[in-house]
Amino acid sequence: MASANAKASPLTGGKLKLMICDDSNIIRRKIERELQIERLQVIATAANGKLAVEAFRKDPADVVTMDITMPEMDGIECVENLVKIKPDVLILIISALSDKATAIEALKKGANGFLCKPFTDRQLTEALEELLRGAGNDD
Amino acid sequence: MGILDLGRYKGIVFAITGFLVFIAIILAVNHGKAGGFSDNVAGVRFLENQAVLPHAVYDASVQLAQRLQNGEKVDDALESLRKAATTFDRSLNSLANGGMITDSSGDIIVLPSMTEPEAVAQLKNGSKLWDGYKAKLDPILRFSGSPYVTAQPAPAPAPAPAPAANGKNAAPAVAAPPPAAPTIQLSPRGRRLQTALTDLTQYGNTVHGQLSKVLTDLSIQVEANSRKQTDTLRYIQVGGMAAALLLLGAIFLFFTRNLRKEEASANRQRKETQDILRTVNEGLFLLDKDLKLGSERSMALNNIFRREEFLDLTFDKLLKDIVPEKTLRTAMDYVALLWGERVNEKLVKTINPLNEVEVHFDNPAGGFDTHFLEFDFNRVKSEGSLSHLLVTVNDVTKRVMLSRELQESQEKAQAQLDLLLRILHVEPDSLTSFLTDADVSLKMVNSILKEPAREESAFRAKIDGIYRQVHAVKGEAAALGLKTVEQRAHAFEESLNDLKGRQSLSGSDFLPLVVKLDDLFNHLAQVREMLSRLVDLHHAIATRRTAGSEVGAEKVDQWLAGQDQTQITKAIIPPPDLGETTGAVGGLERTLEDLAARVASSQSKQVNLRCAGLEGVPESYRRAVKDITIQLVRNAVVHGIEEPGERAKANKAAAGALAVEFTPRGTDGYELIVQDDGRGLQLERIKEVAVERGLITPAQAALLDPRQTMALIFRPGFSTADRVTTDAGRGAGMDLVRILVAELGGRVGLASAGGKFSKFKIWLPATQSAVAA
Numbered sequence: 001m002a003s004a005n006a007k008a009s010p011l012t013g014g015k016l017k018l019m020i021c022d023d024s025n026i027i028r029r030k031i032e033r034e035l036q037i038e039r040l041q042v043i044a045t046a047a048n049g050k051l052a053v054e055a056f057r058k059d060p061a062d063v064v065t066m067d068i069t070m071p072e073m074d075g076i077e078c079v080e081n082l083v084k085i086k087p088d089v090l091i092l093i094i095s096a097l098s099d100k101a102t103a104i105e106a107l108k109k110g111a112n113g114f115l116c117k118p119f120t121d122r123q124l125t126e127a128l129e130e131l132l133r134g135a136g137n138d139d
Numbered sequence: 140m141g142i143l144d145l146g147r148y149k150g151i152v153f154a155i156t157g158f159l160v161f162i163a164i165i166l167a168v169n170h171g172k173a174g175g176f177s178d179n180v181a182g183v184r185f186l187e188n189q190a191v192l193p194h195a196v197y198d199a200s201v202q203l204a205q206r207l208q209n210g211e212k213v214d215d216a217l218e219s220l221r222k223a224a225t226t227f228d229r230s231l232n233s234l235a236n237g238g239m240i241t242d243s244s245g246d247i248i249v250l251p252s253m254t255e256p257e258a259v260a261q262l263k264n265g266s267k268l269w270d271g272y273k274a275k276l277d278p279i280l281r282f283s284g285s286p287y288v289t290a291q292p293a294p295a296p297a298p299a300p301a302p303a304a305n306g307k308n309a310a311p312a313v314a315a316p317p318p319a320a321p322t323i324q325l326s327p328r329g330r331r332l333q334t335a336l337t338d339l340t341q342y343g344n345t346v347h348g349q350l351s352k353v354l355t356d357l358s359i360q361v362e363a364n365s366r367k368q369t370d371t372l373r374y375i376q377v378g379g380m381a382a383a384l385l386l387l388g389a390i391f392l393f394f395t396r397n398l399r400k401e402e403a404s405a406n407r408q409r410k411e412t413q414d415i416l417r418t419v420n421e422g423l424f425l426l427d428k429d430l431k432l433g434s435e436r437s438m439a440l441n442n443i444f445r446r447e448e449f450l451d452l453t454f455d456k457l458l459k460d461i462v463p464e465k466t467l468r469t470a471m472d473y474v475a476l477l478w479g480e481r482v483n484e485k486l487v488k489t490i491n492p493l494n495e496v497e498v499h500f501d502n503p504a505g506g507f508d509t510h511f512l513e514f515d516f517n518r519v520k521s522e523g524s525l526s527h528l529l530v531t532v533n534d535v536t537k538r539v540m541l542s543r544e545l546q547e548s549q550e551k552a553q554a555q556l557d558l559l560l561r562i563l564h565v566e567p568d569s570l571t572s573f574l575t576d577a578d579v580s581l582k583m584v585n586s587i588l589k590e591p592a593r594e595e596s597a598f599r600a601k602i603d604g605i606y607r608q609v610h611a612v613k614g615e616a617a618a619l620g621l622k623t624v625e626q627r628a629h630a631f632e633e634s635l636n637d638l639k640g641r642q643s644l645s646g647s648d649f650l651p652l653v654v655k656l657d658d659l660f661n662h663l664a665q666v667r668e669m670l671s672r673l674v675d676l677h678h679a680i681a682t683r684r685t686a687g688s689e690v691g692a693e694k695v696d697q698w699l700a701g702q703d704q705t706q707i708t709k710a711i712i713p714p715p716d717l718g719e720t721t722g723a724v725g726g727l728e729r730t731l732e733d734l735a736a737r738v739a740s741s742q743s744k745q746v747n748l749r750c751a752g753l754e755g756v757p758e759s760y761r762r763a764v765k766d767i768t769i770q771l772v773r774n775a776v777v778h779g780i781e782e783p784g785e786r787a788k789a790n791k792a793a794a795g796a797l798a799v800e801f802t803p804r805g806t807d808g809y810e811l812i813v814q815d816d817g818r819g820l821q822l823e824r825i826k827e828v829a830v831e832r833g834l835i836t837p838a839q840a841a842l843l844d845p846r847q848t849m850a851l852i853f854r855p856g857f858s859t860a861d862r863v864t865t866d867a868g869r870g871a872g873m874d875l876v877r878i879l880v881a882e883l884g885g886r887v888g889l890a891s892a893g894g895k896f897s898k899f900k901i902w903l904p905a906t907q908s909a910v911a912a
Contacts (some may be wrong), residue, residue, distance in 0.1 A: 055381070090537045102489045109477050113486025127486060134483035 016132070019061035020045040021052040021078065022094065023070040027117070030103045031094075034121035037099055037128055049073025053081045063131065065115075068095040068106055076106045083110035090131050092121070150397065154390045161386060165379035171885060175251070179365030182250040185230075186358035192227035193350035196272070197343040200279070204336040207286055210323040221280050224273070227350075231269055234357070235262045252364040256266040258357060265353035268346050268606050275339045279332065286329025415632045422532030425519065428478060430454040430471075433527065443512065443534050445500050454530075461498040470496075470514075477516055477528055485516050491516065502785050511539040555665070558623050562669055566734050567621045573615050574667050577624075580608040581660055588649060588656070598644040605652070606635050611658070618741045663871055727753055727765050731772050735797060738776045745794035746780055748772065752801035757809075757906045763879045764811060768799050770876050771813040771899050779817030779897045789894060791816065807904040808885070814898040817889040822848045831877045832857060849889050853877040876901075 018040040020031050028045045034040065043061055046052035050072040052064070064082060068075035075121065082089055091111040093103060096118075103114050112134065115127040171405045187844045199220035206213045233239045238253025252258055325333060412435070416423065422440040425433035432452045441447055444457065454474065458467050469492040476482045488494075493514035501508040513535045519527040562570060572735075587604045613628035634655055638648055739746040756764045780786075780795030787793065798813045826840040835843070851857055852873045878885050882902055888900040 039836060056428060097489065100490045100492045101465070101472070104472045104476065104492070107482055107490075108472060110481055112481050114490050115486070116489050130485050131483060132596040134486065 013019045014039070016040050016062040017043045017059070019043060019052065019055060021047075021049065021064060021070070021075070022067040023047050024067070027067070027094070031124065034124055035128075036121065036125045037132075039132075040128065049075060049078030049081070052078050053085075056082050056085055060089065063090045063092070063128070065092050065094050065128075066106070066111065068093060068102055076102070076109055079106050079111045080109040092127055092131050146402070151390075151394055154393065158383070158386055158390060162379075162383060165375070165383070169372065170380075172368060172375065175368055176365060176372065178248050178250065179252070179361055179368065181248050182238075182240060182252070182361045183358050183365065186354050186361060187247075189227065189230045189234075190351045190358060192223055192230065193272075193343075193347035193354075195223040196220065196227060196276070197340070197347035198345055200276075200336060200339050203279070204333070204340055206399060207329065207333050207336060208326075210287060213286060217279070217282065224276050224280060226275065228269070231262070231265060235259075235266055252361050253357070255360075255364075258360055261353050261360075262358055264348055267296065268350050268353070272339075272343065272350070273333070273348055275342050275854060278335045279339060282328070282332050283327070286325055286332050288326045288329075324506070354619055420533075422530075424449070424530050425437075425527040426454055426474070426530055427527055430474065432457070440532065443532055457500075461500060462493075462496055466492055466496060474516065474528065477518060478525065485514075488515075495539060510534055510536045514528070521826060552733060554623050555669075558621070558666060559669060561620050561622065562666065562673070565621070566730050566769055567670075567674075568766070568773070569619060569734060569737075570666075570670060573619055573621075574670070576615065577612045577663055580612050581656060581663070584608045584656055588652060592646070595644060598646075598648075599639075601649070602635055602638055602644075606639075609635065614741065617736045621666070623658075624662060624666065627655075627659050631659060727756075727761075727768070729800060730765070731768055734769060735772050735776055738773055739780070739795075740769045742777060742782075744776060744780050744782055746776055746797050747794045748797045748799065750799045752803075755803055755809075756801055759906050760809070760883065763883055763903075764801065767811065767876050767879055767901065768813060772797065772799065772871070774873070775815040775817065775897065778821075779815040779819070781818050785818075792808035804902075806905055807902075809903045811901040811903065812898065813901075814896060816896050819893045819895055819897050820849055820852070820889075822893075825849070825851050829854070829857060848890065853887070 016039050018035070020028050020042060022028050022031070022045075024045070024078045028047075030104060032042055032045065040063060043056040043059060044052075046055055050069045052066075053073065056064075060082075066075045070078075073081075077093070079091055079093075082091065087110075089111075093106050093114045094117060095103060095106075095114070097116045099102070107114065113127060113131050115123065119127075199216060203213055203216040203220055205211075206216045230240070234243070234250075238250035238258075240248050240250060253262065348855055398651055416435065416437040419437045420439055422437055422443045424436035424440060432449050432454065433725050434450075436449060440449065444461075449457075455467060455471055458470060462470070467665065473487070473490070473492055476487065477484060493512070496512055496514065498510050498512050500510065502508050511534070513533045515531040517529045517531070518525055521527075565573075584605050587601055587608075590600055591602065592598050608806065609628055609631045613632060616622075616624035616628060620881050631652070634652060638644060639651075641648070731750060732748050734747040735746050753764075775797050776795075780797065781789070781791070783793040786795065795815055795817055797815045798812070800810075800814075802810045802812075804810055822845055825848055826835075826843065829835045830837050830840050834851065834854050834857060853876070854874060857874060876899075877887060880903070883903055885901055885903040888902070889898070890900070891897040
């Protein structure tokens, strides 16, 4: 089911499922509120990596925004788990740029892009659009 | 795509194909013509063969006539005649019928030349002759059976008269019959046969030669035709060869020219590329999957990386010696990410660890030069898959340095602005005192630094001495809120702490302190400069004020005095809450409260200041009242109010009470009272100081009564600013108070009870406006 969904995803225009994973309630709400891409539909939000993996197992999203520093399970480990469950999931790391090496670590585990906190609604939209476009181009 | 996609080779493939087709056509024509040639040879042979047939027919007819004459058997001779006649007839018919013949091997060959008009005419003529011949042959060929009668001897056949008449062609058919065989005679049919034969031989004697000639002529004609074809063939071959050579030459020329053109174009492109790579300011190179640098790269790289050799270099080797190990590792991870499929190139640019990376190049002097490089990576795709990474490198040292300088100067400007604002907040006298004290402290530090020292203990003593001075400056700066001064003093302290912590000390350890000291000196000079400008400004405006422009000058005066900060700060900070008291009186009260609190805090004392009636200070007295009250309040806190412990012993509240009251006395003017419940004036101490200062001799001091003693504090020189102390122990500015009051035409009264209180009572005359009112 998941792969069929993802196949339809990048450029074909079907609705895509988005999961937001961040330990900050403010950031989660901000992403949800400022999301201006009609094709993306928020299906889950999670306050840490562990909850995100659980939610993802039940209903795998097509696109995930992921914080790095979180309690219980951090973003790096979470990315690794999500990619194992669904290899073609698109993951955008959203984190403060204190340590580039950590961000690169998350990308090595399978994330697709990076957006630096703090971000504007426009930067968020552009990053997500680029994420979807990049997936389309790679095909 | 595929095998038919010939690309740039399309031209040459088409040209060679055309050439081969042309050769094939030539060969095919050749082959066709050569076939005709062999047909002609067969035809000539055939015609030559046929040319003897009329003779054969004639010979057979003569032989048959002879046989008949001799009474011999005629069957085989008749058969020979028949065969020869039939063969000739068939051949002639075939020739006449489009030139079809059958060669020796039985193949049917068509001789096209037989259809030519001349041949047709000849064949027609031949056919006509043959038709006549055939008419005469016909009865003979139809004969069968025996021409003889065997019952009775037959008379000798009459000699045929005709042959003699036939002239030279007369055959020997009528040779003399043999004398014997009387028993064999010609039957009537035989006689008719003989007659027909005679007729035939006579005709044939004339015609067979003509017929032979017809065929011989045809043969000659075919031969000539064949020769003509051979010639044509030769022409075609020569022409074909010439055309082939021409075509080949044309192709060669065409392709040579094209090759030259392409080569020129390739050379031009190569040169353009080289020009670009030589001229471009960015370092450009390609990285392959093994992270090896490509052979084509821009010359700027040599300058950027300070090396000439890039052959067989890998990216990590390029960076290894110039960036820290951790940065190199992160960079290699980042580059590896770009080679992967998952990462979106545009969405990882912000975490490029080589975005603005600090690098170090060894220099010949043995040190290193620091530069900042900016790397950018772009995926290069070829036929849909990632083939290289294009790396762009820029030396952004200047940019980074400029931005740092800009940031530093912005910070500096901000610090100066903060300092200025702070100075405006600080009560001017406090600031002057602080500057003077700090200057003395720092001079003392300087002299301590210069003191000779050899032993460890001497060094430690120096550190302690310096520490006390610097700490005092720091504490006072903090009390006044002069952050920038405090920070510098703090940094000085840190250096001292560092020295304190060392096991052993030497003279050179103190060198860095000189730099710090210099920094503090310079900074304090800046503060002094700023203050002096403000004072100059104040004086300039005060001078003009006397000329009339009172209101504006007054305002400047107010903000110089720290009473009305809105004037100077409104452009920089948000306007204060309108509900807050911002008036000049409120400003003075606040200044006095701040001052009392700050000085008390620095003296570890507690004080409650109560102000009354300050709002009634006339405009013309405001400045003087401010200066006076500040001086008296500070003196009260410093000298009058005791420390809480001491106060407790004296059964007083921990916080000293300090009151400032301004009261209008109608036409008698105004009364300003500053009173504290402290220890009162220390008369003995005042005498000591006065003696110390050289104001009086000890002998005079002994004669002074309390009233006279108290008056000493108003003497110029009693209060001096260059005392090596902080607020504590300083008695400054009472002569200033006396002068101010005297200038306004007022008086100062002083009352004090030891251990109980001090009370300054100042009378000021009524102002002109007050009198007018």
